Amino acid sequence: MTQHMPDDLWRDFPKTAQEFEARFATEEDCRAYWIEARWGGKPACAHCSSTRVWTIREGTTFECAECGHQTSLTSGTLLEKTRKPLKVWFRAVFEISARRNGISAMDLQRIMGFGSYKTAWSWLHKLRAAMVRPDREPLGPLVQIDEALVGGKGGPHKELVLVAAEANGRVRLAHVENNDDDTLKRYADGQIASDTHVVTDGHAGYNSKSLGKRPHDAVVQSKAERRENDAVQSCHWTISLLKRWLLGTHAGAVRDKHLQAYLDEFAFRHNRRKTNGVARIAARVIEGLVASQPLPGWVLVEKTIPCRWFDVAQPEPSR
Numbered sequence: 436m437t438q439h440m441p442d443d444l445w446r447d448f449p450k451t452a453q454e455f456e457a458r459f460a461t462e463e464d465c466r467a468y469w470i471e472a473r474w475g476g477k478p479a480c481a482h483c484s485s486t487r488v489w490t491i492r493e494g495t496t497f498e499c500a501e502c503g504h505q506t507s508l509t510s511g512t513l514l515e516k517t518r519k520p521l522k523v524w525f526r527a528v529f530e531i532s533a534r535r536n537g538i539s540a541m542d543l544q545r546i547m548g549f550g551s552y553k554t555a556w557s558w559l560h561k562l563r564a565a566m567v568r569p570d571r572e573p574l575g576p577l578v579q580i581d582e583a584l585v586g587g588k589g590g591p592h593k594e595l596v597l598v599a600a601e602a603n604g605r606v607r608l609a610h611v612e613n614n615d616d617d618t619l620k621r622y623a624d625g626q627i628a629s630d631t632h633v634v635t636d637g638h639a640g641y642n643s644k645s646l647g648k649r650p651h652d653a654v655v656q657s658k659a660e661r662r663e664n665d666a667v668q669s670c671h672w673t674i675s676l677l678k679r680w681l682l683g684t685h686a687g688a689v690r691d692k693h694l695q696a697y698l699d700e701f702a703f704r705h706n707r708r709k710t711n712g713v714a715r716i717a718a719r720v721i722e723g724l725v726a727s728q729p730l731p732g733w734v735l736v737e738k739t740i741p742c743r744w745f746d747v748a749q750p751e752p753s754r
């Protein structure tokens with residue numbers, strides 16, 4: 436693994452645009468931070484892990500003194516094969532982190548001065564991929580689960596999204612094809628700790644097959660009861676914020692096949708909504724860029740398969 440980011444590296448990250456300009460004024464500044472985030476300051480050979488390496492190609496690559504293998508700064512990361520300097524990437528990270536609701540591809544294109552919309556779109560897609568935390572803790576100990584129909588450009592909402600929410604806490608969202616027992620079981624096992632108390636609205640798919648031994652309250656409510664005391668209120672709030680975000684920041688232009696990436700960004704931001712300032716978010720995004728595998732090219736063009744959530748390796752619950 437390439438993840439060596441010290442837990443407190445984010446503390447050192449600039450908090451304002453002015454600080455950012457000063458801290459990352461040159462490509463060397465950005466490289467030093469990247470090397471700290473990726474290798475804890477000591478670049479290592481990707482082939483034999485030796486740290487006896489020397490810098491070649493104007494600092495973009497390390498050659499190993501033991502085996503001769505050449506390791507580039509970005510190989511094996513989300514920024515593999517990028518032709519743009521890290522300085523430009525850092526700028527983009529700062530721009531998307533500084534805005535509470537994120538940014539559309541069109542705005543990023545304008546701010547960064549990119550020649551094409553396509554470039555801005557694929558940059559945002561990589562940055563979104565960096566927002567999926569590989570080691571995320573399962574939700575608990577009290578979680579609501581609900582579902583919503585979202586998306587459907589210019590037409591009725593039609594894509595099914597599962598929402599799990601801790602009360603006033605973190606959320607997880609998954610774009611799924613249906614809500615049968617098997618799908619719900621994979622969702623629950625991947626996202627929700629096994630001893631969690633679950634509350635649902637009583638949909639039949641939430642049962643001992645899908646939820647296992649988790650204690651479960653199925654609360655069937657009338658509209659009036661729900662107005663009074665909504666049993667899955669955290670889910671309903673999340674869904675309404677999600678819909679507003681898709682329509683607002685992204686003008687409803689999210690394609691179904693990319694929906695999961697947007698859900699990941701939404702959850703990333705939502706779960707950090709109490710975090711003050713841009714520094715922590717930006718540092719986490721860079722950590723994600725460093726620690727995640729490159730996206731295959733086909734993800735960055737028009738052929739992404741739907742319901743990507745089930746293709747992302749799900750972590751073992753760590754508690």
Ligand SMILES: [Zn+2]
Pocket residue numbers: 480481482483484485499500501502503504
């Ligand atoms: Zn080597």
